[in-house]
Amino acid sequence: MSRRSFYRAPEGERRQDLIEATLDCISELGLKGATVRQIAVRAGVTAGLVRHYFESKDQMIAEAYRSVIASLTDKAKNVEGDPATRLKDFIAINLTEPVADSRSVSLWAAFISQVRVDPALAEIHREGYLAFRNALQDLLGDFLAAKGRPASTEVCRRHAIAINGLVDGLWIEGCLAGDLFREGELISIAMAAVEALLDLPVEE
Amino acid sequence: MSRRSFYRAPEGERRQDLIEATLDCISELGLKGATVRQIAVRAGVTAGLVRHYFESKDQMIAEAYRSVIASLTDKAKNVEGDPATRLKDFIAINLTEPVADSRSVSLWAAFISQVRVDPALAEIHREGYLAFRNALQDLLGDFLAAKGRPASTEVCRRHAIAINGLVDGLWIEGCLAGDLFREGELISIAMAAVEALLDLPVEE
DNA sequence: GAAGTTATTATACACTTGAATAATAGCAGC
DNA sequence: GCTGCTATTATTCAAGTGTATAATAACTTC
Numbered sequence: 248m249s250r251r252s253f254y255r256a257p258e259g260e261r262r263q264d265l266i267e268a269t270l271d272c273i274s275e276l277g278l279k280g281a282t283v284r285q286i287a288v289r290a291g292v293t294a295g296l297v298r299h300y301f302e303s304k305d306q307m308i309a310e311a312y313r314s315v316i317a318s319l320t321d322k323a324k325n326v327e328g329d330p331a332t333r334l335k336d337f338i339a340i341n342l343t344e345p346v347a348d349s350r351s352v353s354l355w356a357a358f359i360s361q362v363r364v365d366p367a368l369a370e371i372h373r374e375g376y377l378a379f380r381n382a383l384q385d386l387l388g389d390f391l392a393a394k395g396r397p398a399s400t401e402v403c404r405r406h407a408i409a410i411n412g413l414v415d416g417l418w419i420e421g422c423l424a425g426d427l428f429r430e431g432e433l434i435s436i437a438m439a440a441v442e443a444l445l446d447l448p449v450e451e
Numbered sequence: 452m453s454r455r456s457f458y459r460a461p462e463g464e465r466r467q468d469l470i471e472a473t474l475d476c477i478s479e480l481g482l483k484g485a486t487v488r489q490i491a492v493r494a495g496v497t498a499g500l501v502r503h504y505f506e507s508k509d510q511m512i513a514e515a516y517r518s519v520i521a522s523l524t525d526k527a528k529n530v531e532g533d534p535a536t537r538l539k540d541f542i543a544i545n546l547t548e549p550v551a552d553s554r555s556v557s558l559w560a561a562f563i564s565q566v567r568v569d570p571a572l573a574e575i576h577r578e579g580y581l582a583f584r585n586a587l588q589d590l591l592g593d594f595l596a597a598k599g600r601p602a603s604t605e606v607c608r609r610h611a612i613a614i615n616g617l618v619d620g621l622w623i624e625g626c627l628a629g630d631l632f633r634e635g636e637l638i639s640i641a642m643a644a645v646e647a648l649l650d651l652p653v654e655e
Numbered sequence: 656g657a658a659g660t661t662a663t664t665a666t667a668c669a670c671t672t673g674a675a676t677a678a679t680a681g682c683a684g685c
Numbered sequence: 686g687c688t689g690c691t692a693t694t695a696t697t698c699a700a701g702t703g704t705a706t707a708a709t710a711a712c713t714t715c
Contacts, residue, residue, distance in 0.1 A: 250665075250708090250710075251663095251665095253710080254663095254711080255710090255711050261662085275568070277568045278481065278482060279483050282702065282703085283702080284701085293663070293664055293665075294703090295664065295666090295704090295705090296663060296664080298704065298705080299662065303703080349566075349567055352563070356561075356566075357564035359623075360477075360558075360560035362557070363478065363553055363554075363557045364484070369627075372627060372628075373628055376627075376628065377631075408640050412616075412617050412623075413616050413620055413644075414616075416619035419563075419620075420615075423576060423580075424576075424580065427577075436609050436612055437613070437616075439613075440617075443647050444648065454679065454693090454695075455693095455694070457680080457681075457693055458693095459680090459681050459692055459693075460693095486673085488671085497694050498673085498694095499696090502673085503691095503692065503693075504692095507674085508673065
């Protein structure tokens with residue numbers, strides 16, 4: 248009667264593994280299916296270890312949510328180049344894998360559904376949304392200025408709200424039922440819509 | 452030692468009560484919190500009754516989802532009047548209570564998060580989305596024709612996809628963090644955006 | 656290589672879960 | 686009122702839940 252052998256992982260690595268396993272469970276089995284035991288199996292450890300790294304299962308899930316938000320927003324916030332290119336890339340990135348895939352939207356929805364239940368998640372959502380929208384707002388300000396049509400903060404804010412809504416809505420549908428659209432169709436629709444909203448060509 | 456007294460309800464009524472109680476639980480406690488016992492408490496019955504009306508808890512939840520989708524789409528699909536009024540109302544209805552409230556978006560998100568887990572829910576979502584988008588597409592066709600700018604099915608389809616995405620995205624944010632926007636601001640932004648997308652005034 | 660630290664395993668606990676079953680009481684028809 | 690049907694309650698069950706605890710083995714330090 249002997250114990251299984253194991254590897255003593257560095258703290259950061261193990262925490263990351265546990266969070267990743269948590270997200271796998273949530274996306275494939277739903278929040279209900281993300282039990283401590285199932286998460287442990289996927290992370291290749293035993294259930295007790297979870298409590299060694301996190302105060303509670305709920306706290307681990309909140310951290311997992313933070314990492315989802317970060318993965319959804321980081322790529323789009325770090326676009327580079329001239330304003331027109333950045334705007335174009337911003338849209339394309341959000342409507343292309345890996346941001347746009349069914350795993351992402353599953354995770355996102357699972358957490359959104361808990362926003363009313365857990366105020367901590369509500370706060371995380373709010374921060375993520377505002378950071379994302381403000382990045383877009385700055386981007387739009389730069390773009391309009393570069394095109395010789397500088398706009399007030401208020402105008403940029405309204406444009407950012409609308410375009411953010413548009414991109415979010417298309418992102419969701421693309422993730423949930425991508426087969427309803429042709430290859431690249433959502434990006435093309437989004438690009439045309441942004442041009443109409445701003446009354447300016449984005450692509451040359 | 453006596454049993455509690457009870458009322459023998461007509462089948463339709465009791466089923467409706469159970470579904471309503473299920474939705475209350477999901478929106479307030481999350482899918483995890485929607486246990487057979489908790490649902491029974493809210494419906495004012497004992498847990499065993501659930502299985503008398505539904506084959507399983509999962510089947511009851513799928514039916515509950517159907518009723519959510521219906522409540523979200525029915526109001527918007529039944530707009531009346533001339534095309535411009537219908538288009539205006541379509542947008543306003545989707546961004547105003549009771550369609551736009553935190554309970555609705557919680558329920559919607561809870562089900563979306565299960566789409567990957569349960570193919571039955573995926574099918575229900577797909578049907579709901581297409582019915583909604585097609586209603587919008589017809590509406591846009593009528594509107595453009597009435598304004599003397601008749602458009603092809605394909606053009607209407609692209610407009611419907613974009614406007615549907617826009618409205619969905621704004622709906623979600625309005626529900627989740629309504630306090631980030633001024634009274635009526637989302638409707639005003641949506642209306643202006645639709646006018647820009649169609650290059651036509653919606654309001655006189 | 657021995658000693659000490661602690662990440663990890665193993666096990667146990669109290670509680671909740673969805674479901675099955677049997678008893679019962681509300682109500683319709685006579 | 687009595688009878689019969691069945692919607693509803695009450696109880697039970699096995700499986701699964703998050704967490705607490707103690708034993709242990711992997712690794713560090715000297």
